[in-house]
Amino acid sequence: MSRNLAESIPLVNRLFALLESYWQQQLDPALPTPPAEIKAIVPTQQSILKHLSEREYLKQLAPKSVKDASLLSFDPGVFDNELLKLKLYSTVDPKDPSHAKEPEGDIVEGTYMGTQIALTQAYAKIEQTFSALFDVLGIEPTLPRYIQLEEQKKLYNYSAYPKNADGTPAQYPPHLQTIPPEHSYTPFGIFNAIGLIETQVILKKITPTEDGLVGKTKEWLLEKARAAAFGGDPEKGIKIQDVVDYNKYHRKFGTDISNGGNIGLLDDWYSDRRFADQQFTGVNPTTITKASPAWIADFTKAAKDGGYNKWLDFFAKVDKSSLFVQDGSYFRKAFGISNPEQVLHHKQPGSDDNWCVGAVTLFQLHDDGKLHPIAICIDHKGSMEKSTTIFNIRMTPYDSTAGEKEDWPWRYAKTASQVTDWMRHELAVHLTLSHLVEESIIVAINRTIPMDHPLYRLLLPHWYKTLSLNAAARASLVPQVVADIVGVTPDQAYSFIRDAYDTYDFVGSYVPNDLNRRGFPNTQEGLSHTRYKNYPYAKNMLALWHVLRNYVNSMLRISFPTDESIANDKYIQDFVKEVKTAGFMPSFPELKTLDALVDAVTMCIHIASPYHSAVNYLQNFYQVFVVSKPPCLCKEPPTTIGQLRQFNESDLVASLPINRQRQWLLAAQLPWLLSFKVDDERSLLNYAASQWNVYRYKKGANELKVKEASQKLYEDLQGLQRVFFHNSTGMDKGSIPYMVLDPGLTAVSILI
Numbered sequence: 001m002s003r004n005l006a007e008s009i010p011l012v013n014r015l016f017a018l019l020e021s022y023w024q025q026q027l028d029p030a031l032p033t034p035p036a037e038i039k040a041i042v043p044t045q046q047s048i049l050k051h052l053s054e055r056e057y058l059k060q061l062a063p064k065s066v067k068d069a070s071l072l073s074f075d076p077g078v079f080d081n082e083l084l085k086l087k088l089y090s091t092v093d094p095k096d097p098s099h100a101k102e103p104e105g106d107i108v109e110g111t112y113m114g115t116q117i118a119l120t121q122a123y124a125k126i127e128q129t130f131s132a133l134f135d136v137l138g139i140e141p142t143l144p145r146y147i148q149l150e151e152q153k154k155l156y157n158y159s160a161y162p163k164n165a166d167g168t169p170a171q172y173p174p175h176l177q178t179i180p181p182e183h184s185y186t187p188f189g190i191f192n193a194i195g196l197i198e199t200q201v202i203l204k205k206i207t208p209t210e211d212g213l214v215g216k217t218k219e220w221l222l223e224k225a226r227a228a229a230f231g232g233d234p235e236k237g238i239k240i241q242d243v244v245d246y247n248k249y250h251r252k253f254g255t256d257i258s259n260g261g262n263i264g265l266l267d268d269w270y271s272d273r274r275f276a277d278q279q280f281t282g283v284n285p286t287t288i289t290k291a292s293p294a295w296i297a298d299f300t301k302a303a304k305d306g307g308y309n310k311w312l313d314f315f316a317k318v319d320k321s322s323l324f325v326q327d328g329s330y331f332r333k334a335f336g337i338s339n340p341e342q343v344l345h346h347k348q349p350g351s352d353d354n355w356c357v358g359a360v361t362l363f364q365l366h367d368d369g370k371l372h373p374i375a376i377c378i379d380h381k382g383s384m385e386k387s388t389t390i391f392n393i394r395m396t397p398y399d400s401t402a403g404e405k406e407d408w409p410w411r412y413a414k415t416a417s418q419v420t421d422w423m424r425h426e427l428a429v430h431l432t433l434s435h436l437v438e439e440s441i442i443v444a445i446n447r448t449i450p451m452d453h454p455l456y457r458l459l460l461p462h463w464y465k466t467l468s469l470n471a472a473a474r475a476s477l478v479p480q481v482v483a484d485i486v487g488v489t490p491d492q493a494y495s496f497i498r499d500a501y502d503t504y505d506f507v508g509s510y511v512p513n514d515l516n517r518r519g520f521p522n523t524q525e526g527l528s529h530t531r532y533k534n535y536p537y538a539k540n541m542l543a544l545w546h547v548l549r550n551y552v553n554s555m556l557r558i559s560f561p562t563d564e565s566i567a568n569d570k571y572i573q574d575f576v577k578e579v580k581t582a583g584f585m586p587s588f589p590e591l592k593t594l595d596a597l598v599d600a601v602t603m604c605i606h607i608a609s610p611y612h613s614a615v616n617y618l619q620n621f622y623q624v625f626v627v628s629k630p631p632c633l634c635k636e637p638p639t640t641i642g643q644l645r646q647f648n649e650s651d652l653v654a655s656l657p658i659n660r661q662r663q664w665l666l667a668a669q670l671p672w673l674l675s676f677k678v679d680d681e682r683s684l685l686n687y688a689a690s691q692w693n694v695y696r697y698k699k700g701a702n703e704l705k706v707k708e709a710s711q712k713l714y715e716d717l718q719g720l721q722r723v724f725f726h727n728s729t730g731m732d733k734g735s736i737p738y739m740v741l742d743p744g745l746t747a748v749s750i751l752i
């Protein structure tokens with residue numbers, strides 16, 4: 001049976017009301033008050049998981065009032081959410097949105113924006129209903145049915161690594177060979193349907209031939225593309241200010257935590273201050289590291305060779321411990337290139353020439369917390385002598401900003417540094433060290449640990465959607481998007497991803513260890529110094545680490561009271577072996593004590609939740625304004641300081657994808673699609689709330705311990721919301737707020 005949209009919506013609303021009233025009935029006012037914001041229940045009881053058929057599972061969880069209704073018979077015509085979303089999409093008013101401005105004040109009905117927003121809200125509500133319903137029906141369950149370990153092992157297989165069966169190098173780090181049905185979500189189940197359709201149209205090189213839906217989309221996309229790219233060329237006088245003005249009035253509507261804002265809206269987006277701030281609160285706040293004596297010596301020599309005498313004096317006097325670097329000098333090696341002087345260049349068939357650089361950027365962190373860029377080696381070719389290094393005219397953050405806007409050589413160098421960070425952030429930090437490392441652990445656990453094991457149960461909620469999403473990244477994102485917009489060949493990009501995986505230090509990446517190895521204090525007391533007032537990422541992450549670790553400790557103690565119980569647990573020991581060998585992660589620790597186990601499990605949650613959220617959900621804010629952080633350079637980089645010193649605005653414009661429709665759209669569209677704010681019910685805070693709620697009725701001794709641990713987790717996370725607000729407002733005046741790690745905004749898993 002098929003139904004049209006008009007028939008489906010009342011039905012969906014009815015279901016939604018039934019579900020809602022059911023959960024309301026479940027709340028017993030005599031018991032401790034549950035957190036008001038509960039939106040979903042995470043059923044973690046083993047009794048539900050184990051040995052239940054879908055139908056029995058349904059009976060246990062389905063709303064009482066629905067049980068008798070005929071609604072429970074599954075009707076694909078009604079419940080095909082892909083179809084429904086497509087139908088919703090087709091109702092979008094195809095009026096040209098490319099000139100639409102961000103609505104001021106209330107949403108105006110009848111406008112494109114009004115329609116889009118109202119539609120998105122309606123869609124969100126329906127999707128929520130459907131995901132709850134699908135969960136209950138066991139069609140797209142968030143929890144898999146119980147499967148014996150032997151069966152699990154057959155379902156979860158690692159891909160071959162480092163070589164494929166035919167001897168060719170594997171493209172990606174060890175990952176899941178084929179996704180088991182329980183973890184399989186279509187792209188429509190992962191992404192916002194409208195955003196995904198737009199992305200797919202752009203991927204088709206904006207030349208769809210289909211009539212109807214795509215045809216209508218094509219019209220306004222083409223217009224948008226023409227406007228975004230200005231249709232002109234740099235020589236004909238395009239100015240950066242044109243792009244700035246365009247950005248003001250042609251933004252996509254807000255779906256992220258910054259409500260559609262982006263860095264390009266700030267008058268000083270290009271300034272030293274905003275450039276420096278991004279190292280601490282941008283989309284990649286994870287790699288800035290204290291400068292080694294070797295780097296300080298190299299930059300001192302570069303100052304001498306370049307005739308930067310003031311900077312030479314500076315190095316003679318400066319407190320060396322105040323110097324930090326962002327180091328892209330390893331790029332060529334990671335790309336698999338043995339010649340350190342090889343130009344990093346890529347031309348995708350049918351596309352334009354792109355260049356990449358491995359820049360090294362030196363900063364000084366002042367005692368009042370201001371970070372200041374000192375010098376940039378725009379592309380490290382094995383040594384400073386063979387590379388081009390430029391020093392900032394502004395020696396301190398307090399120097400006049402009057403000439404900043406027109407300092408084109410320095411602005412170009414900052415752009416080169418941003419290109420380096422785009423690559424390192426997206427391909428190493430985000431895709432590999434978050435998405436793919438977590439996947440490898442998921443595969444190893446599924447191959448070695450039964451579903452009713454405490455470790456499996458504790459980690460399962462943090463795997464929601466990850467496997468399907470990563471499969472989409474491998475099949476589509478890297479070959480179809482990344483390949484087109486970066487300045488290295490696809491093979492070099494794959495090598496870069498494998499390098500990030502192969503050099504990963506699991507234990508070294510525990511939050512306190514990571515801060516320590518990068519030269520930052522790893523206690524709140526140490527971080528409370530004014531020097532770190534603008535680095536809330538460090539403070540928030542450390543606080544989250546301890547809160548999560550306390551929770552994991554309380555949970556694991558219930559089943560593993562002694563170190564021996566861990567050392568003797570065959571499953572845990574098998575898992576360690578599996579992840580180290582088949583998962584090719586030798587830095588994974590031995591787990592023989594409770595402390596070691598608690599650390600490693602905390603790390604698995606940290607990667608899936610706060611770490612991924614930090615590097616994912618600010619993509620739109622910092623990248624949608626492509627000129628601020630482009631994925632590649634569009635003109636060959638200068639090879640001497642003499643050339644660089646001659647750079648003017650048109651050189652910078654020619655180096656940016658301003659004149660490239662497709663690259664621009666892809667580079668802006670993906671960050672937008674991937675920054676969709678997490679649904680409330682998938683936040684870390686709501687996870688804690690729902691877990692607490694499930695256990696608050698339980699009477700068994702161990703269940704009470706789970707209830708207490710969950711309640712404490714919830715209360716601690718709520719406390720952190722206040723602390724993080726304080727950390728954000730404690731930054732220098734005018735700083736971009738840093739709230740991405742608020743537990744109500746942090747996703748419980750890698751789900752986008």
Ligand SMILES: CCCCC/C=C\[C@@H](/C=C\CCCCCCCC(=O)O)OO
Pocket residue numbers: 187199200203426427430431435469470472473476477481482616667670671674752
């Ligand atoms: C612009 C580069 C962004 C790199 C992001 C890294 C990780 C990413 C992982 C998965 C995203 C998959 C996107 C697939 C798009 C599919 C389009 C289609 O199906 O046709 O994380 O957020």
Ligand SMILES: [Fe+2]
Pocket residue numbers: 430435612616674750752
């Ligand atoms: Fe992501």
